[in-house]
Amino acid sequence: MRRKATRKIQTVRIVYPDTGIGLENDARIVASVLESAGLRVERRAVPIGCGGSFVLRAAGRAFRLFGDAAGAALYRWLCAALRPFSRDVVDLTVFLQRVFHTYAPASRRSIVIPNPEWFNPDWAWHLRVVDAVACKTLHAVDLLTRYSRRVEFIGFTSLDRDPDALSRIKPTETALWLHHASAGLQKGTQAVLAAWAKHPDWPMLTVLQHKNAPLGADAANVRYIARRLSEPEMIEHARRHAVHICPSESEGYGHSLVEAMSCAALVLTTDGAPMNELVKPDRGVLVATGPPRPDKLGIRYLIRDDDVEAAVIRALALDPGELYRLRVNARRYFDSTLPRFRSRLLALLTRL
Template sequence: MSRIHIAARDNGAGLSRDLRILAGALGDAGFDVTVSAIGQGGPRRQLRHLQLRARLALERWRGGAARGRFDVNIMLERVWRKYPPLAWRNALVPNPEWFKPEYAPYFGAVDRVFAKTRHAAAIFEALGRRSDYVGFTSSDRLLAAVPREASFFHLAGRSGNKGTQPLLDAWLRHPQWPMLTIVQREKLPSPLPGAANLRYVTRYLPDAELRQLQNRHLFHLCPSETEGFGHHLVEATSVGAIVLTTDAPPMNELIRPDRGLLVPYSHTGTQRLATTYFVDSGALENGVERLLALDAGERKALSERARAWYESNDADFRRRLVAAVDDLARTG
């Protein structure tokens, strides 16, 4: 089986999650996987990199492969200059909204883009690099024993692109709506707007506590401006939540009307290579009202289809990833 090296910044958030998912999926498929988690562990991580380079030099001195000990090197979000020489072939798993101009000079070291969304595949194909739509998956957060409540949940985490402010504004205009729980580790407006149906969680949540919240709330509100993939949307489908999100790419790749609710946007912007989409406030309010109007049968059907899609997407991602890595390794 091919030898794979995965490199990413271990940021304790989305990239760390991507790193674990990729390494786990490839390891489960039988690949020999080595991980370089950059930015955590201090000198140990630097030592690990030096050991890799020393091993490469030793192989060359012994007359081994002229280029690298790995068959495929996979870099997340950016091209790390020190890693391409360690492998025969190099792949990039990018996030368009975080692809900085300073990464462009090193883009030539990339043999293939593994795109998490079809939206990203088109963007990087236009830059002249072959882009394979691989897709992605998220952790399965389901706790079937947790009772669902017809209340609302918004997981913003550390991101400023999750459409938190429009949700706050909508809830302040509708004190009759059920409770909205907002989990946000970045700073929210100060002072926080108070309302009897708004609950803020700004402290660090242990994963077990966060998972309970994800399962307890039936409605997950994710009116994102842009997404590299959309873990909070996909984790929501894993628990069978009914997701409201922006009717724009790539959010509407993940959530479709048969398993959630799409809300139109009013205007757009840009963030590096990505287009940002800002949800229409009136349409957002109408969307919440539509969720509240669902009867028990409609809720059950949407929830079951969301969970079924999660399982199907997870299996499809693993299949496409293995096929893409095998194909790239064979070109070595």
């Protein structure tokens, strides 16, 4: 059912860095929610390095010279002064990840949806010049409240990779295991492979990774797929494997976890935020971590092979009925994410 658009906001521009599929999918998800409310939405992917208006970037230096209040007031004044000369002015700009200053004057209101783990500390002042900082996780709210007076939790969702998951999975099926290493960065891949190397008796593990990433040690129960996969191929792997092992060092939101749950997969992930905010013991298995450390505006966790090993042993001990129950819970959690996100985001827009 389409919800009526707010009176104040009718036109929206979503602006985000052109860095690949992750933020592109974020833009698709936000656009879909806004369009379902009757808003007119356009998306703009901005090439990396196009930070925007020199005048407004220079205004950012006012934060260092005059403090937060004066710096924010100057920035907004400059945006208002430039707005009559801007083309295609919209009611709202939704910035994903960071503010692009070129687009700031051409908008009557603006919000930013950042990922703290990807957010450059030099951009912290961006959070003070928008009307609201909208956070996908409560973890992000905790981290970003110090940088803005208006930080709001909206939640988020991911693309549905298997709408028929609950009718497809069976309690008696053999559980296949998957680890998506990507380029091997921040995914806990070395700890996963080290744990598997100790246990030739464990199930076959399929490892998806970047074609240029180094392969781990040879093991009879590890199968590497080291090439660029198409989206349909990625979805097929996600659906076919009942257990996804994803002990991430950090996540901006956790799309790999939530997409796995859309396939009714059992997810093993890090017992640290935001991962343990998405995956709970009633729908997954948590992996203990070593001491965390700061990473940009977020946190990075130490993933150890002993902790991965312990979590895998717990997962392997699940009887088929319990594994099935956790997988069903995972899919049901996924089904709850979109309506909650839609409700919070649209409620925020009415308050701008």
